[in-house]
Amino acid sequence: MNEMGAAGRRFARGNALEAANLAPEAAAHAQRQRLALADAKARFQKQNWVGTVALFAVAALFPVLPGVEGWMAYTVALVIIYVIATQGVAVLTGYTGLVTVGHGGFLAIGAYTSALLTKHYHTELITGLIAGGLMSAFIGCLLGLIFLRLSGAFMAIGTLGFAFFVGTIVNNVNLFEGREGISLPKNRILIWEIGDVGFYYVALAVFALTTLLVYCLVRSGVGRALMALRDAEKAAESCGINRVFYRTLAFSLSAFITGLAGVLNGHIVRFIASEVYADIWYSVDFLVAAIVGGSSFLMGPLLGGIFVALLPFFLEELRELAFILKGVALILVLMFAPAGLAEVFGRPWRAWRRNKLERVRNDGARVSRASLDKLTKLEAR
């Protein structure tokens, strides 16, 4: 009996060979149990993937459903753009723990970069996306370096200052044409012109790419380094995580994603004016969306973005009451789902998953108990 326990512990510590020597049968069972667990985990992950892919498939079919018109696709595309921008904020605020109230600035940088390229050099949308994203990432990198020592509320006010700075520049520098704005021609992908539905697919594709980017980031060493810096900065640093590098990287990636959203936002409306992009409420709304949705969940920005983007849409006729309801809804979400909507919606899923894992574990335990009985019988003989 004791040997069995010792074997299990040894096995858990990774000394499979040692465990096998102590009690071969138990070690084999432990191995089998472990394989079963890994298998179950893989199955769940596959289901997770199935869910995500199904979500995108439904979204892809949306414009061709009967009764769906161009303007609906346009509206949904706007929401998707909102969600992409929120993903950018989530990378910084959720995974890295740096609160930003300045991502409206990156939205503006992406939008203006692409708009100016389109206006002066007649570029098409994909070039615009790459250029806008990279430009935004570059500025994000610089900002990350400037704000290297800030944290908490100080970071919030610093990034807010950045948003104001960008707003002042686009308002007053002639190149950006201030309030008169820049009108853009019809959108083109390579050589083909696209309409509302085509643009919807572009937005969806970008959303899929950014989701994949965030997914890979979070599950990679880089993501773990960011989260380690968020949870325990000094401990992470003492483990050899380069704070300067990872913080700047997080800033750049976050700015890149929001910059993409900015490019899309400029091109979908086909008109860019400082009135829209100098508005700091964008920045605040992105932060709210990230927090409400749950900024450290993959699907958090989706739920939060929908919450923030669609709430005024549904409440438009109510006017002043809409403001009150928005505030009440925000406070209620914070009271009852402090980790975000994604956490609440994911609760039954995670509970089910936990139960299933538990069952697998119990099965394993039952099997090993049976083998234990057999073993004791053998020894008694």
Place this chain on the structure above:
Amino acid sequence: MFGQQVMSGLATGSLYALTAVAVVVVFRNTRVINLAQGDFAMIAAFLGIVFLKNFQLNYYLMLPLVILCSMLLGVLVERLVMRPIADTDWLTLFTATLGVYYILHGVAGWVWGRDTKAFPVTFDAKPISVFGTLVSEGHLFNMAWAVCIGLVLFLFFKYTKQGIAMRAVTDDPETAKLMGIPVRFIVLLTWAMAGFLAAFAGILLAPIVYVSPEMMDEVLVKGYVAAVFGGLYSIPGAILGALMIGVAENLAGGYLGAHYKTATAFAMIVVLLTFRPKGLFGIQARREI
């Protein structure tokens, strides 16, 4: 010209200071960055109109009533919204105050409408000469009030039992609790003080800008910047920051153009934070391993 710009800058700065001090007081006792501070003031200004116009009250009879209502509003927000979520991180608290901001905006727009209203009490536009510079009567009046309030606050924090208890809670809430200080009551008092300061900010600002739900938005942002400028923990720092921002942006507005007013305040704060990441008088965290 220069002296005049500085004087009116100081006057605007003293109004920013009222908001900045409230932001600091609330932040250091509760970790809450209160975005609804401006809206407390906005509600106070609207209440001022109601008392003056609908009830035909005298200015000095209206003032205590408005202060009382405003303090009540602060206490209400603390009890209904902030206390249930007091244990969460500062970002959640910050977002919750944004929710309060939306609600108060909506209520004001609903009850009093979106369009701007003139405040019944106005000042003579005729400037008065002080030490050779021309200052408008309204600005002088506001500065006098701000100085009075500053003095009251100083005396409160220095000599009254509640003020000392408040400072104790700022320094170390745990120890303060163990020493028998009713921390919950002190937190309540903190929010009441935020309401008190907001009442003055609203009433004093109302004759200068017209009264509307958005009247305080800009002042709130500047007050917040000023609070961060001073380091978020220091009241003198917040006042100094507010005055500096008021003067700097007035000079920028005078010499560069009105567009650059807000940008100046933010340029100042970004430059300061780059070199002193915890503000002017903030507690500089030592980086130790």
